[in-house]
């Protein structure tokens with residue numbers, strides 16, 4: 001990532017802080033201030049990140065189509081966690097984590113188009129034909145960085161946390177020694193800056209691979225997918241500086 005791009009991202013984080021306080025859609029508080037994170041799909045990945053982000057001081061709304069089933073998890077997380085529907089998570093979040101089966105994205109994107117418009121959305125979903133049907137074949141062909149924005153139009157999308165197993169996410173967060181790297185791809189500097197912060201807060205090291213058009217470099221089936229690497233190892237594997 002160029003220094004200019006990084007500087008723009010950092011400036012943007014500060015700028016969106018002012019916007020957040022002014023109540024603008026899609027804004028997120030500045031570095032340091034706790035974020036409100038709406039979590040759509042609080043399963044293996046979403047549930048683990050909810051725990052890690054609450055531990056880092058953020059507020060989460062974990063959601064399900066059956067919110068009552070998430071009450072025990074929310075209770076275990078304490079007062080910074082609440083439960084709701086996917087729509088409520090989309091409205092709640094300065095940032096939204098979307099962590100559902102890939103096949104659910106088209107409907108979700110349609111149903112929550114208004115609520116998600118302009119928001120920073122972290123997308124963990126991976127396409128599996130056996131689970132998601134034939135659409136997953138097309139997603140694998142074009143790459144998730146091309147496909148996901150088609151299903152989630154109008155959001156500031158970052159591909160994130162898709163290339164690590166849920167067990168490793170729980171086990172290796174804040175590990176001793178060099179942290180495990182989490183590859184990110186996105187087109188929006190503000191969104192990437194917030195995503196990097198949330199990767200660090202979860203106990204990992206962000207590596208920005210590039211724009212969404214490069215997200216396929218860490219899609220399912222690539223050599224780096226679910227390989228536990230430090231940031232220098234990941235950068236070397238992907239040919240990044």
Ligand SMILES: NC(=O)c1ccc[n+]([C@@H]2O[C@H](COP(=O)([O-])OP(=O)(O)OC[C@H]3O[C@@H](n4cnc5c(N)ncnc54)[C@H](OP(=O)(O)O)[C@@H]3O)[C@@H](O)[C@H]2O)c1
Pocket residue numbers: 040041042043044045046063064065066069086099100101102104108124125126127161162163164165166167
């Ligand atoms: N597990 C991993 O190691 C791993 C690693 C990296 C990426 N991923 C990817 O990340 C995504 C989530 O994986 P996961 O393992 O956390 O899945 P999971 O444990 O099955 O959780 C998925 C969640 O999505 C919700 N959901 C399912 N269909 C939905 C729909 N139509 N609308 C709204 N919510 C829906 C479910 O909640 P309700 O049924 O309660 O609504 C469920 O809690 C998947 O795309 C997966 O491929 C997984």
